Amino acid sequence: MNYNIVMEKTIKYDVVIIGGGTSGCSCAYNCAKFGLKTLLVEKNNFLGGLMTGGLVVPVMKSSAQNINCEYYNVLVNTAKKYNAQITYKDKNDGWFNPECLKIILDDILNQNEIKNNLDILFETTVLNIETLDKKINKAILISNMLSLPIVSKYYIDATGSGEFSILAGCEKLNDNNMIQQNTLRFILNNVDFIKFKTFLDSLDDSEDITNTYRDERNTRNEMHFTTASTWDENQLWKLDKYLQKGVKDKILHEEDRAYFQIFSIAGTNDSVAFNCPRINNYKDNPFMSSLELINARKSIWRIYNFCKIYFPGFEHAQIANIATQTGIREQNRIKTRYIYTKDDLTSGKTFKNPVLKANYSIDIHSDKKNKSILQKTSTYELPLEALMSYDYDNLFIIGKALGADFYAHSALRVQKSCMSMGEGVAKYLAKSN
Numbered sequence: 345m346n347y348n349i350v351m352e353k354t355i356k357y358d359v360v361i362i363g364g365g366t367s368g369c370s371c372a373y374n375c376a377k378f379g380l381k382t383l384l385v386e387k388n389n390f391l392g393g394l395m396t397g398g399l400v401v402p403v404m405k406s407s408a409q410n411i412n413c414e415y416y417n418v419l420v421n422t423a424k425k426y427n428a429q430i431t432y433k434d435k436n437d438g439w440f441n442p443e444c445l446k447i448i449l450d451d452i453l454n455q456n457e458i459k460n461n462l463d464i465l466f467e468t469t470v471l472n473i474e475t476l477d478k479k480i481n482k483a484i485l486i487s488n489m490l491s492l493p494i495v496s497k498y499y500i501d502a503t504g505s506g507e508f509s510i511l512a513g514c515e516k517l518n519d520n521n522m523i524q525q526n527t528l529r530f531i532l533n534n535v536d537f538i539k540f541k542t543f544l545d546s547l548d549d550s551e552d553i554t555n556t557y558r559d560e561r562n563t564r565n566e567m568h569f570t571t572a573s574t575w576d577e578n579q580l581w582k583l584d585k586y587l588q589k590g591v592k593d594k595i596l597h598e599e600d601r602a603y604f605q606i607f608s609i610a611g612t613n614d615s616v617a618f619n620c621p622r623i624n625n626y627k628d629n630p631f632m633s634s635l636e637l638i639n640a641r642k643s644i645w646r647i648y649n650f651c652k653i654y655f656p657g658f659e660h661a662q663i664a665n666i667a668t669q670t671g672i673r674e675q676n677r678i679k680t681r682y683i684y685t686k687d688d689l690t691s692g693k694t695f696k697n698p699v700l701k702a703n704y705s706i707d708i709h710s711d712k713k714n715k716s717i718l719q720k721t722s723t724y725e726l727p728l729e730a731l732m733s734y735d736y737d738n739l740f741i742i743g744k745a746l747g748a749d750f751y752a753h754s755a756l757r758v759q760k761s762c763m764s765m766g767e768g769v770a771k772y773l774a775k776s777n
């Protein structure tokens with residue numbers, strides 16, 4: 345296909361970041377802050393990736409020893425000003441409002457010291473990549489049927505899927521046959537929080553899976569809660585008896601019980617985000633994946649009706665939002681100079697150039713009953729080399745397409761770690777430039 349070339353002259357940057365999501369925004373913020381002339385390329389018409397389009401809330405809490413958290417702290421402080429953040433009772437300050445985050449991210453990346461060094465292209469993607477030996481020479485971007493040739497010293501693949509690296513011919517990691525289930529997240533609003541909180545408080549006092557919180561330090565005095573349920577038999581989560589009844593009463597299908605999890609949303613007093621339904625992950629079959637999205641929306645409709653009948657407080661709930669970005673936990677991992685392993689993670693191996701220190705668990709959402717894993721870990725480090733392309737000297741992979749084995753990836757993919765990866769790479773580029 346022929347596209348009109350919009351610019352005769354190739355535009356030059358120090359850094360081009362493909363993907364304005366969780367890791368890409370952090371990298372762009374830091375590169376621009378360090379004075380690198382930066383371009384951020386995003387295929388959606390908003391920033392945030394899974395944090396906004398995927399409705400993924402909250403950010404999972406990380407180790408107190410974590411490094412490269414400056415961008416995260418800016419995010420928390422800016423979101424506070426927008427009344428779009430809360431600090432939960434476990435001191436996790438990463439409970440955000442996903443819709444407001446779209447505006448907040450624009451704000452953060454448009455601050456004076458950032459915007460002077462940063463261009464953002466929305467609704468733009470990569471058409472072609474030119475390489476020479478072990479270097480990426482040029483990227484041809486495509487925006488509104490116009491092609492833009494871009495030259496940069498460094499390229500950052502922050503697509504989450506490794507799309508840019510794969511287009512450049514990089515090798516993928518294929519270390520086992522395991523697959524993480526995907527999820528299509530959604531939001532219900534018009535929920536009576538007082539009624540539902542009272543119900544949850546009477547249901548489960550374990551505090552582990554179900555817990556509720558009235559934020560009295562906050563002048564808004566908001567109520568918050570989270571609860572979950574799974575069909576795995578080794579778990580005794582209290583909500584499951586309701587889901588089992590829903591199946592018996594033919595309101596739910598058996599697979600709707602696979603995983604059910606909800607979080608109240610910061611800055612609202614009536615909106616609940618669902619980390620379900622799970623959808624089968626047909627990695628290499630777009631026809632099957634597309635059918636799964638239709639099935640997922642049918643499941644959302646069943647879960648919505650189920651909540652209205654069985655959960656006090658949901659009687660007048662409405663579907664407010666269905667994620668515009670599918671919740672893909674793991675798609676492609678790209679071969680990097682160092683392939684980080686489960687052993688590195690569980691042994692707490694230390695490295696010369698760590699980009700993050702975290703302790704989020706090994707977390708595998710299996711397609712098989714009783715096979716999901718949530719294994720606690722101590723603090724671990726990720727080396728910069730796990731983000732350096734094996735194939736090209738000027739390419740880095742940040743976010744969930746990093747070079748890690750399947751198990752290590754399941755821990756490293758959480759949002760705060762993805763943000764640290766972006767920041768760690770930006771610091772390295774600023775030093776090398």
Ligand SMILES: Cc1cc2nc3c(=O)[nH]c(=O)nc-3n(C[C@H](O)[C@H](O)[C@H](O)COP(=O)(O)OP(=O)(O)OC[C@H]3O[C@@H](n4cnc5c(N)ncnc54)[C@H](O)[C@@H]3O)c2cc1C
Nearest residue numbers: 363365366367387393394404503504527671672743744759
């Ligand atoms: C269902 C689900 C639940 C999760 N729950 C949690 C949770 O509770 N807490 C937590 O901390 N983490 C959670 N995670 C993990 C976390 O949200 C992700 O792993 C993380 O956000 C990934 O960040 P990323 O930067 O790699 O990708 P993304 O945030 O997805 O960003 C990628 C960006 O690249 C853009 N893009 C892709 N291809 C192109 C292209 N070719 N051209 C231009 N732009 C492109 C996309 O539009 C997107 O904006 C969850 C993940 C999933 C899927």
